[in-house]
Amino acid sequence: MTDHLLADPHAPCPADPPPSGGPRDIVILGSTGSIGTQAVDVVLSNPERFRVTALSANGGRVAELAEQARRLRVRTVAVARADKADDLREALRAAFGPGEPLPEVLAGPDAATELAGSECHTVLNGITGSIGLAPTLAALKAGRVLALANKESLIVGGPLVKALARPGQIVPVDSEHSALFQALKGGTRGEVRKLLVTASGGPFRGRTRAELADVTPEDALAHPTWAMGPVITVNSATLVNKGLEVIEAHLLYDIPFDRIQVVVHPQSAIHSMVEFTDGSTLAQCGPPDMRLPIALGIGWPARVPDAGPVFDWTQPMSWDFFPLDEDAFPSVPLACHVGALGGTAPAVYNAANEECVDAFLAGRLPFTGIVDTVASVVEEHTGGRTDGSPGGTDLTLTGVLEAEEWARARARELAARAVVEARA
Structure with a gap:
């Protein structure tokens, strides 16, 4: 395994540049x-x-x-x-x-x-x-x-x-x-104290777990900020998407899970932040529009002029921040758990979630059943271990795909059982 950051804003681009003046x-x-x-x-x-x-x-x-x-x-x-x-x-x-x-x-x-x-x-x-x-x-x-x-x-x-x-x-x-990538330009890795990953909170921010029991697919697909595909939109409603992003941040920037924090920010104006050891925090902000990070991704290390919209700073605006309610949205702590377990546990988490989202959208699983079922599949896969031992060690492409196949089948079984029990 390499010892460098997967996404390093200080590293030179390894690919040859195009001919002078060419696209x-x-x-x-x-x-x-x-x-x-x-x-x-x-x-x-x-x-x-x-x-x-x-x-x-x-x-x-x-x-x-x-x-x-x-x-x-x-x-x-x-x-x-x-x-x-x-x-x-x-x-x-x-x-x-x-x-x-x-x-x-x-x-x-x-x-x-x-x-x-x-x-x-x-x-x-x-x-x-x-x-x-x-x-x-x-x-x-x-x-x-x-x-x-x-x-x-x-x-x-x-x-x-x-x-x-x-x-x-x-x-x-x-x-x-992309926001973390840009903010990390402000210091060295050794100067980073914490990564702060922002979340809009989805359409159900502020609801208790009990209030989420009767959520419908139509409710979950009505994201207040972003226009996305159905799977990602539901993942944003359960905050599974944020859990995946925490694991991704850990892998990209090699920061331990206990130094990655999710902060609920409904306006989606600040896309994430980096807190440094001297107490300063650098935030990357902009209107919620994916064209800017896309342009930065394909154009790096150059920025593409006018890639996305900008704020009108002559107009009043206010931004809010809230702590994450982990009882109502247990997907984030569950993601940190499987990320720390490593092995094929993250693959199982992701695959089981995809099956549960399909079941929810088809009306076969309640909204709160998505993460509950994922947690059950993960626990079975890891044998209930909590000591940090990996949930599977066959990290070949074949091994990952086999773990995913098992997780999908088991998630379908548990979702079907939940339907039978609900009708009984």
Whole structure:
């Protein structure tokens, strides 16, 4: 395992710069998702800086993917669903003009991984879920700069990622980790006392655990600040997303869990903070818009002018901060627990949560049952150990995937049992 920080704002960029005056070649994975579509906007607004060579998506929106390919004039387009390859080719023919050369089409579960290792300067991994791990590893193996928005690949495969990454090779794209990355420029690692990860609190901030029992999927999907996909939105409502971000912060910046604190900040104006040993705290702030961290991720170490909106400092505004209610939102302390256990425990936490979110959205599991079920699966996996021993040690890609498969199956079983018991 390497002994450097995974995300080091002081390290030089390891990839060769583009030719003088030329744009930087980018591969966008997950291009039709929230991160991907905003990344396309950033690129189209800065054609002198960026050129997209390849796009990948799951395959659910092939018409949008084809239109992105046309606007960006990419060389290759990939879909994870092999059954969507013909639909994509048809959509490309419709999007491109008669006689225009069409991009190469790749299809199948390994297509994004192939693109991640292709010739380019930076890979933006905006895939949702742990399926992003293999592309993350491929990009690192190929020596590409990795603009990482797929937190799950780091959560489930942290040691694998750390073993491959060179100093400066990973630039975080999550708004919180981008904020920490920028604030850490203000001092050395030895001067850091604490990382302060901000959370909006989601749509249920201030509610007690009892008041969360009857939350519906429609309630959970109504996030007050951010527009995101359904899984991430529900994760923000349970604060599982924040738990994952705490684990990610630990892995990226090598700060112990007892020095990473979650602070509820409803306005989402301050994206995270770093407290230094002299008592000063540096905060990165801006309107809640992902284009700025995306632009920083693909443009680092340079900043992209006018990448996102700015505050109007002539107008009055106020920002609030609250402590986290760990009784109502136990997902964060549970995440710290599995992060400290290490091994495959974080992969189990993440996989079980994904299954429980699906069950909740389908009406098969109550809102509070999401984290309760995840906790049960984690406890079974780790044998109830609390002494810090790892919940599984097979940290190969195969071992991680096997642990995830078990966790998903067990989470489905426990969710189904909860439905039967509720009806009894």
